[in-house]
Amino acid sequence: MTATAPKMMTFGPAGESDRRSQLARLMRNSPIPDRELMLNAGLYLTPQTLSRVLFMDFLYRQILEVQGVVLEFGCRWGQNMSLYTSLRGIYEPFNRLRRVIGFDTFSGFVSVATEDGKCVEAGDYATAPGYEQHLEQVLAMQEEESPLPHLRKFEIVKGDATKTFPEFLARNPQTIVALAYFDFDLFEPTRDCLKELLPYLTKGSVIGFDEINDDTTPGETVALREVIGLGRYAIKHYRHSARTSYLVVE
Ligand SMILES: C[S@@+](CC[C@H](N)C(=O)[O-])C[C@H]1O[C@@H](n2cnc3c(N)ncnc32)[C@H](O)[C@@H]1O
Structure with a gap:
């Protein structure tokens, strides 16, 4: 492909x-x-890519003592899902409950809102047609590289996450979220999924963000401010990855 x-x-x-x-x-x-x-x-690997890998490793290490699954909102080509799968294999190879779930339309941005500024438009960040099948194959093979390969521990959820995430939660009432990574780049899906997410967090849960404080994609920060507020938790910055941020629920 x-x-x-x-x-x-x-x-x-x-x-x-x-x-x-x-x-x-x-x-x-x-x-x-x-x-x-x-x-x-x-x-x-370029330094920029490696710094993102290091950030994912840093985030994963924050949740080793926290019960729950790992979610990525806007997984696109799926690199982070693959990294989380490998990190589980390295740090907690027998944690069958640490499922990795990725949400994406795989056809790019559904729509953009005024809060998103002028740099983005509908259709940006589409993938190749049928890409989710390729991702499914890659993740299945990655899973076979670590213990418990017979248990499927990842899920790709295709579609508009403002609809598919509530449906996922209805199908999975046992859900606790240890790590949620937000990389939609956009106001509306970030706002809606953050709202849905809140009751499923526990103390120690980590929320990562790709675009906080970024003037090219202001919508993500606006959504965070609207749903959680900027003063409730420290919005931290991982020093080796310039653009990304995270908070830990206390
Ligand atoms: C910047 S890309 C994600 C990049 C990826 N996380 C990475 O690290 O390479 C943003 C993704 O968010 C997805 N997205 C945006 N709005 C969405 C929505 N409402 N539902 C599902 N996916 C959405 C896009 O399709 C796109 O793949």
Whole structure:
């Protein structure tokens, strides 16, 4: 499956995008044999990507003593779901209840609101058609790399999360959320899912955010301010990943 090139925002200097494309081509055409390619995936990681991996590791380590599942709101290509799956395998290989659930339309933004400013529009961040099937295969294989491979511990929920998340909660009344990562970039779905999420959090639950305090996607901060407030919990910043934030429920 070849990825389409949907619209997405980048903030790097001139030349960065060309260099990244060149690196991507080197990766696609890598002379490294298949049996060694995965062992050398880090060869192609840029500092920016690695810093996001480190952030996911940091977040995951915060919830090791907290009961509950891991949710990603806006999983897109699914890298974070894959990382959480591997991190579970590393830190708590027998925690069959630490399910990883990702929500996305897989067709990009449904709509944008005035709170979202001028940089985003409906359809941004679409994936390739049918991508969720590819993601399902990748996650199933990742799960086989760790103990308890016979138990399915991830779920991909396709559709508008303002509808699918309440439906998911109705289907899963046992839900406690240890970690929720918000990466919709948008006001309305962030607001609606945050509201739904609150009764399912416990002390120590962590909420991560991709775009807080970011003027290109103001809607995420507006949603946080509206639903939780900015003064109730410290909005923390992980020092090795510039854009991302998190809070811990106290
Ligand atoms: C910036 S991308 C997510 C990137 C991904 N988390 C990562 O780390 O690579 C934002 C995603 O949110 C999804 N999204 C936005 N609004 C949504 C909604 N109402 N329901 C489901 N997904 C939505 C988009 O389809 C898109 O894939």
